[in-house]
Amino acid sequence: MKINKIAVLGGGxxxxxxxxxxxxxxxxxxxxxxxxxxxxxxxxxxxTTAAFPRHFFEYLKLNPGDFYREAEPTWKLGIHFKWGPHPQGFYYSFQNEYKTRWPELSRNTGFYCTPETEWVGMVSACMAKAKAFPRKPDGSMHFHKFHAFHIENRKLVAYLEKQCSLLGVTFLEGKVSLAERGPGGVAALVLESGQRVIADLYVDASGFRSELLGRAMQEEYLSFENSLFCDRAVIAGWPRSNEPILPYTVAETMEAGWCWQIEHENWINRGYVYSSRFITDEAALIEFRQKNPKIANEPRVVKFNSGRYRRHWVGNVVGVGNSVGFVEPLEATALQVICLESSTLADTLKDSLLEPTPSLVDLYNNYNSRQWDDIRDFLAVHYAFNTRLDTPFWKACRADTDLQGAAKLVRFYQENGPSLVGEGVLFAPTNSFGLEGYLALLVGQGVAHEKPWTASMEEQRIWRERLRNFGEHAARGFPMKEALALIRGSDFDFLVGKSTN
Ligand SMILES: Cc1cc2nc3c(=O)[nH]c(=O)nc-3n(C[C@H](O)[C@H](O)[C@H](O)COP(=O)(O)OP(=O)(O)OC[C@H]3O[C@@H](n4cnc5c(N)ncnc54)[C@H](O)[C@@H]3O)c2cc1C
Known part of the structure; x- marks a missing residue:
């Protein structure tokens, strides 16, 4: 059937x-x-992850200047995991670092890391030195693409609403009380006012309510609870005073889960993700407050289930966002998945000349389900090997986390260490974390393997000197405020990555 109109249920x-x-x-x-x-x-x-700027500025070709002006993001270069056995934790950046092989060394970076290694490349060095971007020899900013964003949700939503309106998307406010069924799936959305909205394709973006995919189409739900035990988050924050704006998200081990720290320009946002099987809301709140004495607003608790619906696209309904799947934000992947779901849907409609074929719909379901499963598997590795605390929650994670699709990747690592051999066979090209992500988490958490190796004294000297150079170069970089001031200047060219005068 030809698609002549699309209705999207949900304005998140x-x-x-x-x-x-x-x-x-x-x-x-x-x-x-x-x-x-x-x-x-x-x-x-x-x-966000680095997939977000790629989607907005490369795939959609939206104007970055508008985005920076209206959404007011700060840059996120990766995640600082206060995780694993080493007190300083480790940095997982958006650049390939553990995988790289420096010309003067015989093996890839992962093999040279020791428990004392703080950073492993230029981007993680910038994270450790709290700099947004390095400085070039001429003093200008080295603006690169190995970044994502921290964005306040209300500012992102306002930006998206404006861009949608400018392009001609129409909006209808009202509560849908019934999704009328028809032979192809949904026949109409019936609003409380009695108004009916009729389209050829319905995008279900109704959040956890999953009004169309879950409720109307009764698609089967697949839980991730055997791999991911957390099911709640308590969220609060405080206005920034003299704290530097860090260019990364912190993920910090807590008694029954972990706590994020997200850096907005004028606000610091914390959230404790925990498992209600191991801690009560009251106890989680006490631990959260103790860790964050500056909290200035009333903490709110959000409940969630981890899992996904079996198919994304059923009849004439396509789910996007929380309505089709959810995992906790340990790798901040939800907006990335939304971008991928949206681009694959647009490409499918384009290539099918607005008459999607069964094979394209199957492919769509397969591809997008894999994205969720890959994220579940990768997050499972975060839980199964974090030895920082010996609380009942973390003991249970180490003993019982089902690694699912990550099991064979972990086995490979345990047998061979941070080897690059087999990357192309072990990882599907669609896996958004790939070997780099797994190496960051496995090396960073100090997971033991059967091929320990000690570099020669000469190689160790080269390695230490290289890291020292990264650190010194990063220390001269642009702090967040200076970098923000620069890109807000009217002459900053995002394509070239510098001011044009
Ligand atoms: C604790 C927590 C932390 C998170 N952190 C991150 C993070 O750091 N990074 C990241 O990428 N993601 C994160 N996420 C996920 C992210 O918030 C969501 O994936 C994203 O905001 C998309 O939400 P949504 O649009 O699917 O749902 P929602 O924002 O809930 O929007 C649902 C929309 O549907 C509408 N709606 C529902 N039912 C009806 C109806 N019957 N009639 C009319 N309208 C209806 C609602 O009004 C609303 O407009 C986090 C989620 C949680 C719970």
């Missing part, structure tokens, strides 16, 4: 990114967003 990040992507890629196709002001949006989701 998922609905808006889907609508924006569809309208930008298929400008002649009418796209209408139906949302309820009463239900509101979940209002969290403030860290």
């Amino acid at each position: 990040s998922a609905g808006l990114i889907a609508a924006l992507t569809l309208k930008k890629q298929l400008p002649d196709l009418p796209v209408e967003v139906v949302y309820s002001a009463d239900f509101g949006v979940i209002g969290v989701g403030e860290g």
